[in-house]
Amino acid sequence: MTVTPALELRHLSKTFSLPVRNGWRTTNVDHHAVMDVSLTLPRNAILGLVGESGSGKTTTGMMAMRLVEPSAGQILVDGTDITAMDHAALKPFRRKMQVVFQDSYSALDPMMTLGQIVAEPLHIHNVGSASDQADQALGWLQRVGLDRSYGNRYPHELSGGQRQRVAIARALILRPTVLVADEPTSALDVSVKAQIINLLLDLQAEMGLSILFISHDLSVVRSLTDKVAVMFNGRVVEHARTETIFTDARHPYTRSLLDAIPVLNPRLRRTRTFLSRADLASRSPRLAQRDLFAPGGPSAEPQLVAVADDHFVEAIVT
Amino acid sequence: MRLVDIENLSVSFAQHDGVVQAVRGLSLHVDAGESLGIVGESGSGKSVTCMAVLRLLREPPARIVAGRLSLAGTDMRKASKRELSQIRGRVAAMIFQDPMTAFDPVFTIGHQIIETIQAHRPASKAEARTEAELLLKRVEIKNPASVLDNYPHQLSGGMLQRAMIAMALSCRPQILFADEPTTALDVTIQAQILQLIKDLQSEFGMGLIMVTHDLGVIAETVDRVVVMYGGRVMEEGPVQDIFDAPAHPYTRALLLSMPGQIAGRRRLVEIKGASPNPANPPTGCPFHPRCDQADAKCSAEAPAFAAIGHARQAACWRLQ
Numbered sequence: 034m035t036v037t038p039a040l041e042l043r044h045l046s047k048t049f050s051l052p053v054r055n056g057w058r059t060t061n062v063d064h065h066a067v068m069d070v071s072l073t074l075p076r077n078a079i080l081g082l083v084g085e086s087g088s089g090k091t092t093t094g095m096m097a098m099r100l101v102e103p104s105a106g107q108i109l110v111d112g113t114d115i116t117a118m119d120h121a122a123l124k125p126f127r128r129k130m131q132v133v134f135q136d137s138y139s140a141l142d143p144m145m146t147l148g149q150i151v152a153e154p155l156h157i158h159n160v161g162s163a164s165d166q167a168d169q170a171l172g173w174l175q176r177v178g179l180d181r182s183y184g185n186r187y188p189h190e191l192s193g194g195q196r197q198r199v200a201i202a203r204a205l206i207l208r209p210t211v212l213v214a215d216e217p218t219s220a221l222d223v224s225v226k227a228q229i230i231n232l233l234l235d236l237q238a239e240m241g242l243s244i245l246f247i248s249h250d251l252s253v254v255r256s257l258t259d260k261v262a263v264m265f266n267g268r269v270v271e272h273a274r275t276e277t278i279f280t281d282a283r284h285p286y287t288r289s290l291l292d293a294i295p296v297l298n299p300r301l302r303r304t305r306t307f308l309s310r311a312d313l314a315s316r317s318p319r320l321a322q323r324d325l326f327a328p329g330g331p332s333a334e335p336q337l338v339a340v341a342d343d344h345f346v347e348a349i350v351t
Numbered sequence: 352m353r354l355v356d357i358e359n360l361s362v363s364f365a366q367h368d369g370v371v372q373a374v375r376g377l378s379l380h381v382d383a384g385e386s387l388g389i390v391g392e393s394g395s396g397k398s399v400t401c402m403a404v405l406r407l408l409r410e411p412p413a414r415i416v417a418g419r420l421s422l423a424g425t426d427m428r429k430a431s432k433r434e435l436s437q438i439r440g441r442v443a444a445m446i447f448q449d450p451m452t453a454f455d456p457v458f459t460i461g462h463q464i465i466e467t468i469q470a471h472r473p474a475s476k477a478e479a480r481t482e483a484e485l486l487l488k489r490v491e492i493k494n495p496a497s498v499l500d501n502y503p504h505q506l507s508g509g510m511l512q513r514a515m516i517a518m519a520l521s522c523r524p525q526i527l528f529a530d531e532p533t534t535a536l537d538v539t540i541q542a543q544i545l546q547l548i549k550d551l552q553s554e555f556g557m558g559l560i561m562v563t564h565d566l567g568v569i570a571e572t573v574d575r576v577v578v579m580y581g582g583r584v585m586e587e588g589p590v591q592d593i594f595d596a597p598a599h600p601y602t603r604a605l606l607l608s609m610p611g612q613i614a615g616r617r618r619l620v621e622i623k624g625a626s627p628n629p630a631n632p633p634t635g636c637p638f639h640p641r642c643d644q645a646d647a648k649c650s651a652e653a654p655a656f657a658a659i660g661h662a663r664q665a666a667c668w669r670l671q
Binding site (some may be wrong): 195 | 539564566567616620
């Protein structure tokens with residue numbers, strides 16, 4: 034018997050209708066932000082979702098949380114389809130899925146104390162008495178490495194790293210199954226980044242959490258995740274175990290992404306060869322057909338094919 | 352010739368509730384054609400240092416005190432407004448982190464580059480436009496003539512950063528200050544822009560000061576590094592030596608904490624605590640509260656910046 038994955042996305046797509054000025058007339062053009070994305074987040078695993086700005090990785094993460102409504106496809110949390118659930122039916126599932134955002138400053142209400150911020154999810158879901166909620170919140174502040182005395186402070190008194198700790202405490206206080214972490218370390222200082230990554234790793238192991246880790250920072254992804262899905266222009270183009278992605282990437286886009294990472298050794302400086310979008314297209318005719326703004330959507334329907342055990346790459350006609 | 356020569360620079364900002372010390376006793380120099388990296392976290396004073404040399408800080412609230420502060424032989428402390436506008440652009444140019452806010456949104460890219468060229472040398476509008484087109488071509492913009500007529504919002508971040516580099520180069524500066532030029536860009540675009548800056552630096556024989564928080568960018572681009580923390584220089588030396596054998600505990604900890612060096616899911620070596628608050632810096636060495644080798648002396652007195660080997664200096668009691 035197979036274990037139900039913590040989160041499963043099946044053929045998710047999102048189309049935004051954007052106004053485009055054409056002379057004096059404004060027409061709406063469909064923009065396919067995410068197309069046919071299928072991902073499985075197993076229990077107790079960390080899945081990295083990488084790509085550049087505009088690749089659709091954040092939209093995918095927000096759809097998984099039902100914070101953005103998908104245009105097509107299904108979302109399964111703990112094996113239950115939550116795609117069409119109404120607000121009331123969804124509420125118990127919201128407990129199981131929480132999110133940490135990139136900008137901890139705008140994610141925390143400046144008028145609330147840290148104790149109130151961390152206790153709010155318990156309050157919303159009516160868990161325990163008020164004093165119990167406050168006590169749990171202080172316990173969680175301690176657990177993420179802040180003193181209990183921080184409970185009476187306000188977000189503006191904290192550094193970026195401390196605020197991100199509070200955001201993590203708030204996300205985990207309901208003991209969710211799934212955590213979507215959207216670039217949680219990219220606004221942080223270098224010396225604090227490692228602290229937050231370690232905190233996420235420790236809590237993941239303690240709680241058996243499943244994390245969808247969205248990031249453009251491939252170095253962080255390499256240190257943190259079990260598997261990686263690479264997104265490009267709204268689609269997953271390659272999907273494999275983290276080690277495989279970093280040692281045996283097959284898709285030209287994945288390779289160009291890896292090649293762009295600065296190497297921490299001045300001796301290994303090199304002149305890089307850059308793949309332009311046109312180069313990418315010539316290597317993969319299917320990419321060329323993928324004009325996101327084409328009327329009726331892109332014409333090609335690329336498929337992911339298995340090239341090795343647990344290694345999927347978008348079918349490329351070479 | 353010393354292009355940039357700074358000795359004992361201190362920059363402070365007067366605030367309603369006290370004084371913030373952004374830079375405390377910094378010395379550095381850059382020779383012609385040389386590239387220097389200034390690496391540090393937010394609040395370490397790296398950007399303020401550059402702004403102070405170019406006299407781009409409003410004084411007051413800023414207060415600049417220095418033993419020496421010169422750009423290509425000109426004493427920047429005494430330079431008149433007229434001299435300053437001669438130096439900015441012609442001797443030194445700067446590119447900023449956010450190209451979107453560095454350009455004026457109501458004028459075309461062409462207008463802004465042409466304006467810069469005409470401000471510094473006598474050229475007709477047509478000549479300046481031809482020059483601008485060549486510059487855009489040199490920074491690898493594919494359709495320079497049409498980009499000249501574009502407004503900033505019509506270009507992507509990477510394209511705008513290229514256009515800003517073109518504008519910075521329009522007066523053939525002897526030294527280029529690049530303040531986090533790739534932080535706002537995607538990783539593939541970052542690699543292209545860094546390559547472009549390196550190519551142009553050697554082609555024009557310019558000096559380069561690359562300001563960044565990213566040790567990877569440093570490793571890829573410069574000859575020599577200055578590591579800043581809490582407004583002070585912690586360590587200075589040739590880039591290869593610093594990466595091979597970091598001497599200062601802060602540099603060492605920073606390099607060890609970098610993610611992605613070993614594959615697989617594993618805890619990283621972290622630096623405990625948080626960066627110092629510039630309004631209320633710790634006594635002694637700014638790194639001592641987070642340093643695992645600190646003792647009473649480190650918290651009592653700041654160590655002097657002293658030679659620790661060939662072309663290398665560090666400020667640490669453990670190394671003296």
